[in-house]
């Protein structure tokens with residue numbers, strides 16, 4: 001049931017939904033209040049706060065923390081029935097994951113954005129924003145964690161990924177029905193977690209470089225079900241010896257990561273050296289989860305416990 005007259009908070013952060021085209025390319029240009037002024041009339045009370053004004057490809061961990069803190073501040077108000085966050089789609093899966101990891105309130109938290117700029121004749125932003133606001137005021141969204149409202153669909157944040165750079169409904173729930181363990185609140189900018197893509201011929205010293213730059217954690221986007229070259233495994237051993245927490249993911253969108261192959265470079269070898277398997281989550285979202293765990297003072301045991309249920 002949609003709660004007419006209820007208060008919905010809208011936090012704006014930029015993205016295509018707030019962008020207009022310029023000679024130098026599209027960029028965020030529409031202020032929060034003007035963005036909300038584009039939607040169809042509603043019976044709800046809309047409260048708008050502009051948090052950021054960035055293309056989400058340029059968002060930083062401190063910005064993501066600012067969004068999360070702003071969400072918490074809205075939910076501290078008992079009059080608020082739900083919160084909407086407008087955000088660029090490029091990194092929405094990361095910010096949505098961060099918010100979902102700490103969303104222990106049953107009230108709806110909905111993210112939305114757009115694929116076409118606000119000055120496009122067929123801009124999708126107003127429709128998406130209206131749908132997100134309706135979902136934020138809808139009892140059926142309660143207790144569902146963070147949801148992404150785009151192109152007529154509502155996608156659970158956990159397990160979601162941007163699968164299409166142009167489609168109006170770009171997010172897919174790669175692994176439906178994932179468990180939603182919630183983690184203690186913390187600011188992720190405190191921890192550095194690097195995501196390294198593995199491929200034939202990757203230089204294992206990239207991992208050593210990451211350690212030398214102060215990485216607290218490392219996520220490997222490995223090939224297949226979680227495999228790589230034996231020399232990368234040796235670099236993983238060096239990283240773990242230096243106290244870095246290493247999580248193993250796959251660059252393959254579907255299917256799980258599993259310790260099946262050995263031979264010196266397989267997931268069996270990586271696990272033997274101390275890497276933790278993230279069975280289902282995409283590397284982008286695994287990286288955020290590891291960052292939350294490490295920023296909160298956790299280490300290998302906490303990461304093991306989280307990814308064992310994720």
Ligand SMILES: NC(=O)C[C@H](N)C(=O)O
Pocket residue numbers: 014015016017054055056057087088089090091113114115116
């Ligand atoms: N569709 C979008 O929002 C893409 C944009 N580059 C952003 O992520 O901010």
